[in-house]
Amino acid sequence: MTRKSIHRIHVEFGDCDPAQIAFYPNFFRWFDAASRHYFENCGVAPWREYEKTHGIIGTPVVETGARYHRPTSYGDDLEVHTWIEEWREKGFVMKHELRRDGQLLAEGRDVRVFATRHPADPARIRAVPVPQEIRALCDSDPG
Amino acid sequence: MTRKSIHRIHVEFGDCDPAQIAFYPNFFRWFDAASRHYFENCGVAPWREYEKTHGIIGTPVVETGARYHRPTSYGDDLEVHTWIEEWREKGFVMKHELRRDGQLLAEGRDVRVFATRHPADPARIRAVPVPQEIRALCDSDPG
Amino acid sequence: MTRKSIHRIHVEFGDCDPAQIAFYPNFFRWFDAASRHYFENCGVAPWREYEKTHGIIGTPVVETGARYHRPTSYGDDLEVHTWIEEWREKGFVMKHELRRDGQLLAEGRDVRVFATRHPADPARIRAVPVPQEIRALCDSDPG
Amino acid sequence: MTRKSIHRIHVEFGDCDPAQIAFYPNFFRWFDAASRHYFENCGVAPWREYEKTHGIIGTPVVETGARYHRPTSYGDDLEVHTWIEEWREKGFVMKHELRRDGQLLAEGRDVRVFATRHPADPARIRAVPVPQEIRALCDSDPG
Secondary structure (H helix, E strand, O other): OOOEEEEEEEOOHHHEOOOOOEOOHHHHHHHHHHHHHHHHHOOOOOHHHHHHHHOEEEOOEEEEEEEEOOOOOOOOEEEEEEEEEEEOOOEEEEEEEEEEOOEEEEEEEEEEEEEEEEOOEEEEEEEEOOOHHHHHHHHOOOO | OOOEEEEEEEOOHHHEOOOOOEOOHHHHHHHHHHHHHHHHHHOOOOHHHHHHHHOEEEOOEEEEEEEEOOOOOOOOEEEEEEEEEEEOOOEEEEEEEEEEOOEEEEEEEEEEEEEEEEOOEEEEEEEEOOOHHHHHHHHOOOO | OOOEEEEEEEOOHHHEOOOOOEOOHHHHHHHHHHHHHHHHHOOOOOHHHHHHHHOEEEOOEEEEEEEEOOOOOOOOEEEEEEEEEEEOOOEEEEEEEEEEOOEEEEEEEEEEEEEEEEOOEEEEEEEEOOOHHHHHHHHOOOO | OOOEEEEEEEOOHHHEOOOOOEOOHHHHHHHHHHHHHHHHHOOOOOHHHHHHHHOEEEOOEEEEEEEEOOOOOOOOEEEEEEEEEEEOOOEEEEEEEEEEOOEEEEEEEEEEEEEEEEOOEEEEEEEEOOOHHHHHHHHOOOO
16 A cells, blocks of 8 residues: 545535535545645645656546545535555556545545647647656655 | 436536646536436426425435546537436436547446435435336336 | 627536525636637637637636626526627626526626737736737627 | 634645636635635634524625736645625625735625525525624624
8 A cells, every 4th residue: 555645625615515515526626636635745746847847747537436425514624535556557546535523424436547648639648657756656655 | 228318518618627628527517417407308307396395305426436538628519328227226326428429438327316304404315215206207218 | 899699508406505506606607608609609719729820828817707686596597698898908808697588697797818828937828919800700790 | 894814725736727727716616715714713603503593594795806916726825815894784895815925816805795595485595684793703803
């Protein structure tokens, strides 16, 4: 298992729907933010910087899923616990647990790839092998 | 297989992220809209009306997932093809296919339940058995 | 007054907040979409294409405002009526009226500029004079 | 001038648009969150609680506007400084300043009312006079 990071969320009124609970696509917004913070917490430069030096524009999702155990509503303070469950040749499986006071509210799992712009068409993106320096930063023991 | 409905989406600039492609949580926003339009297309009253008569506030998602095959960007006209793949005791599995000019861009699968407000605490929701009249409307052959 | 265009909106459940009405920042999302459709309806290429030939990346807002007269909720079919109220040296004032069955629900007014990327720093943008060919397309009588 | 509160924002990748900058409707999302935190910071119960005791469901916006001075992008840490500029009979004018490292990026001004559900039709809302206990909490000197 890789390093783990915690991303804090405060649920806002505007995140909630007429059923008074957080609208479920927002959980993916939170997981995506957690994914980016994860890499920054591991010491990887923001993608905007990293693109200049390595061409990598980010880690687009190729597959994602979530299970919702308990609803959350505005005013709640949440934590997203994030780590990498598995490295693959051109990507990785990332796990997110959304918790309130320690209680599990939802869990998500993303399959993501490291992507560069397609040389022939910048509107398309292309998966590239996992950069070993990023993997090393995520695998390293911070202790 | 149940009736199928098609929900049309026009991808806007504001739906896209700095990688120039539609931000992936928006696909769940579109699938959720498709899910509601599905029931209305089958002849079910909007949940706001249905709540008054049957107490059902909607079909919250308990599990969802998506696979992304090709990106989409602003200006694209898309179709979400939606149907119910499986009925369960207290819910159903809904399938969504996102298409552009017939080509499959993404697919989603939701496990949803029919929910009412919890009698003891309106902030909580409770799953109820599939209303047979809704099932009949979705199963009926429109031909 | 310039040409006018109409952009159609269907209010979704996820656009609404716990007060059961459309969350007001979404009106700006709709006005922004209406702004882009306005130029396309007048015959201007999408900004992504236009950037390649003229460097213009879009019409960022420098000032905006809205007045809300009546709420709207999910299921409503709305129209945004959009036109350019005033041309300025480096920008323009755009007016939006949000209507349901002809009734005015909200009105918005944007001050926008035509922008290019700053040559020294692509993270910054720079206002440029109104392209006369765009102005001609918006001013022309379609009749 | 009333009490002032500061609400912290971290700009996420998904808050940004293809021009690489935060999509401007999100500023209203942040101002709305700042508005709610303002009242809680002053000691007013969350609207969900306050509705039970006083019928007030929140402070819907009847008019809003923003001026954008400098763009912001993902990774930025921002502060929204919020206070009430003016009390009116059934509402108030709220001012927001969005700052990064002290520098003013944008400013917003909302006209809001205190609202209850319309007794004859819960889908409609009705403005009520400013509750004097809320005004006292906002006006009080915390020192």
